[in-house]
Amino acid sequence: MKLTIQDVIQHLTTDITLPENTVDQLLIGSADQDVQGIFVTFMPTHHVIEHAVRLNANLIIAHEPPFYNHHSQTDWLKNDPVYEAKRTLIQEANVAIYRCHDAIHRYQPDGITEGLIQALGWSAYVEQHRPEADILSFPGGTTVQDIAHHMKKTLGLEYVRVAGSPTMDCKRAAVLVGFRGNGSLTIPLFQNEELDLIIAGEGFEWETPEYVRDAVQQGKEKALIMMGHAESETSGMKLLADRLSTVFPTVPIHFVADQPIFKVL
Missing domain, CATH: 3.40.1390.30 (NIF3 (NGG1p interacting factor 3)-like)
Structure with missing residues (x-):
């Protein structure tokens, strides 16, 4: 057929x-x-x-x-x-x-966010699926640096960008993929969900990063990891490819990701 x-x-x-x-x-x-x-x-x-x-x-x-x-x-x-x-x-x-x-x-849950969470092995940490973010609780003793290193190793990333203290303990975090890292989404989450950390793809650099900087200067423990737009959403498309292969088994279905667009010099 x-x-x-x-x-x-x-x-x-x-x-x-x-x-x-x-x-x-x-x-x-x-x-x-x-x-x-x-x-x-x-x-x-x-x-x-x-x-x-x-x-x-x-x-x-x-x-x-x-x-x-x-x-x-x-x-x-x-x-x-x-x-x-x-x-x-x-x-x-x-x-x-x-x-x-x-x-x-x-999709329920968001297919792109779900792909990233699965790729990072964090499904057991998810407390809540929201339209714009997943809310996670990490085990005690997990630092921002631990999370950043895990992301780099698991996803094969050359770098992530961190605002705030890397050695800060992180109990609660939100993951926002793609271009969802802007202040109108992230800043209310910090307050309403009592978050220590936001993990986002990208966003305006004069919004959430500056909020985190001010929070740290006021003695509040907040942190931000920006991982990159493609880096946050590619895993979701790979998950889609896997699912399509199950639905349409007679059609050759490939997932392909290009090389990272930015290099650190």
């Missing part, structure tokens, strides 16, 4: 109410195309697309857009050589790209 791209989209969005201005859509390709193979990734980079072509995968399911802005607008990129080269690669390869962003964040 043939599997079409629409069949895959239907599975990804079953029982999910997408927002009116959702970014989840088939950005490139036709929904009635037969699926030969699926590539699941966080970011559909030029390298990822080339890799998909080599493995004869004609559907890429990506969490983020291929063309450098949240709503996948391309008018502003007209005649840009990088955009044109990537667009040509996609067209010539006849690869379809479906963006799975809003739906996976609306």
Whole structure:
């Protein structure tokens, strides 16, 4: 029995109410195309697309857009050589790209957060699943430094960024993936959930980091770990690939992650 791209989209969005201005859509390709193979990734980079072509995968399911802005607008990129080269690669390869962003964040629990928590081996520490964050309780004697080192080792990260004291004991923390590290989300959590630590993907650097700095200067024990946007969300897309492999066992399904975008010099 043939599997079409629409069949895959239907599975990804079953029982999910997408927002009116959702970014989840088939950005490139036709929904009635037969699926030969699926590539699941966080970011559909030029390298990822080339890799998909080599493995004869004609559907890429990506969490983020291929063309450098949240709503996948391309008018502003007209005649840009990088955009044109990537667009040509996609067209010539006849690869379809479906963006799975809003739906996976609306899974119960949030599919991206769940992937990160499972990858870190922290499922037993989760006290509460919230739409924007998971609330965790760590065993006694766990320090911010212990948590940071565990994240680096387990996820293969070159670095994470820490604000606050690395040797501070951490009993309660919140994990916020992606671009959820802004003050409007994190600062109320510190107070309402009596948190010691926020672990986030990224956010405005003049908000949560500065709040933590002021808290520390006032003698309050608070800390922040910023791990990077892709670093916080890639594991969720890998979990999605694993689940799709179970649902569609006759279709080759691959997960691929590109190299980290930033280097420490």
